[in-house]
Amino acid sequence: MAFLTLSNISKQFADTYAVRDFNLDVEKGEFVSFLGPSGCGKTTTLRMVAGFENPTSGRITLNNSDITDKAPNQRNVGMVFQSYALFPNMTVAQNIGFGLRVHKEKESAIKDRVREMLAIINLEDRGDSYPYQLSGGQQQRVALARALAIRPQVLLLDEPLSALDAKIRVALRAEIRSIQQRLGITTIYVTHDQEEALSLSDRIVVMNVGVIEQVGTPFQIYNFPETAFVASFVGTLNTAIAEIVDCPNRLLRLDGIQLVTADDLQGRQNGERVRIAIRPERFSFVTEEKKANVIDCRIENITFLGAIVRIQVLIGSAKFYMDTFNNPFLELPKIGEQTQITCSREAVLVLGDAPEPEG
Amino acid sequence: MAATYLGKVAAMITRLRRIPFWSWFWFLLGTLYFILPLYATLEFSLEMERDRISLLAYERAFADPEFIETFVYSNLLAIATIIISIILIVPTAYWIRLRVPEARRIVEFITLLPFVIPAIILVFGLIRIYSSPVQVPLTDITLLQPLTNFNLGTNILIVAGYMVLAMPYMYRSVDTGMRTVDVRTLTEAAQSLGASWLTIIARVILPNIRAALLSGALLTFAIVVGEVTLASFLGVPAFGPYLFLLGQHRAYEPAALSFTSFLLTWLAMGIIQLVTGGQGQAAGAH
Helix, strand or coil: CCCEEEEEEEEEECCEEEEEEEEEEECCCCEEEEECCCCCCHHHHHHHHHCCCCCCEEEEEECCEECCCCCHHHCCEEEECCCCCCCCCCCHHHHHHHHHHHCCCCHHHHHHHHHHHHHHCCCHHHCCCCHHHCCHHHHHHHHHHHHHHCCCCEEEEECCCCCCCHHHHHHHHHHHHHHHHHHCCEEEEEECCHHHHHHHCCEEEEEECCEEEEEECHHHHHHCCCCHHHHHHCCCCEEEEEEEEECCCCEEEECCEEEECCCCCCCCCCCCEEEEEECHHHCEECCCCCCCEEEEEEEEEEEECCCEEEEEEEECCEEEEEEEECCCCCCCCCCCCEEEEEECHHHCEEEEECCCCCC | CHHHHHHHHHHHHHHHHCCCHHHHHHHHHHHHHHHHHHHHHHHHHCCCCCCCCCCHHHHHHHHCHHHHHHHHHHHHHHHHHHHHHHHHHHHHHHHHHHCCHHHHHHHHHHHHHHHHCCHHHHHHHHHHHHCCCEECCCCCCEEECCHHHCHHHHHHHHHHHHHHHHHHHHHHHHHHHHHHCCHHHHHHHHHHCCCCHHHHHHHHHHHHCHHHHHHHHHHHHHHHHHCCHHHHHHCCCCHHHHHHHHHHHCCHHHHHHHHHHHHHHHHHHHHHHHHHHHHHHHHHHC
């Protein structure tokens, strides 16, 4: 049995389901992220694990014990909040030691543990400071240390980096991952930032309108999205409507341009319209190497994004993005120029039925 | 050192000069409105002896044993009122913020009722209900003698009455204090660390609304010490009725006592500033 199991969890507020039929097994020491847009139910699910919300139906078990009806203070689950939630009346050391004092541990043991936690978060000299004397990043590290000090069975992080600026966010997320791996603590991390989820997690749960869209490793989620939502939410994606022209040979037609896909079209029929998706980085200019698909296009726009150059191309009447790594010797076509680009058959993802044309 | 000090003074003057004229005007007008009556009371209290300034009115007022007795009694009533108000109002305001925010308007309305229901109505209601014995329904068995018949009972009644009178001030102070801290998230953080409700209130919530509690306590103190209606009709030896009676027979002593009570209030405010200075800074920076 998994270390943490959420079975058929649903949460209803009035007439609306915030979470519906959520099933997940989390192994001990695993780092799982809940990823999705605002209102998708990821925080509600996390709060049900913490005990701040009661599920309308379903069970939660932790380390072979049913915790569904346990009070939050009986679960031994550490939580880190977006707004840090440090106690303003206590010093850093008192904040970190709070949970241990509540559990009536010996004063000498508390001191040792606080010292240990301060060393882990690299704030050894700030034990006597008050939260308002620390920067946002430091406050969040203290909040992390406070949650870890009680040796929780599971660590829950609710968008912990959202209130921080970009540079600190990147540094702190690496620190969170490093501490999590060092301590081997089972962690659930809620975020709407795909980059955070992709860089931190062992597995990602992509959620939308209260349901799980896909569960998988970052590699699976990015490269093999199972639904149109996952494909569009994680990373930049070109989508278009294509027509199936030859099911057995997996041939599609997009505005008169023929494409071949690696996806199985079994069960579909010729002439059926489907939604296809191609990631921008899967395109390249045709040089000596031609892949399965060679597409005529016109250069519409070129944008420098630092390490990446994003080129907008017109394929038939559909606008697509193509990404290529920047380098000082990069030779780019001119805007308005006709050229050819190429992509492999695996790059062409068939996501599902196309919506019915209007009218 | 001196140069640093002078620099600070110069910077302060520059800051003060930047404040617009009308701000100064309204500030000074407000200050005069409060200071002038106080100054008049002080001057009058010092003129008991003809043609010379003296502290005779103060000496006589403080020498009266009834003053000490009523003042101590009212102070004890005030302390009891403050403690019980905190015990009742803090968990109420906390629970409303945390779990039933939709009830906030109703509770605010209830806490404002003492402004529209005069103290005389309250005291007659209390006397009417609690001057009869409490009996087991449909029997002649008496559970409790009339509260107005014995001292402890009367003290309980008057503290309950004072709690009602002080409720608008205490509730609003506590509620405002809770608004300045993120009560919900702090509670959840403490819960996830294993804290019980009692621990959360005592070690997380109360210390973070200390300034608000002290403000509420000060206002409650001022109300109780000066209150006349409830104390007179319940017949207790409180400071309010004593001051009122003194004012009917003497001229200078009431002025001396009024000025003294102002000083005591200001002293209490100063203490609040001192005690909560650090917290204000923390809250501001947070």
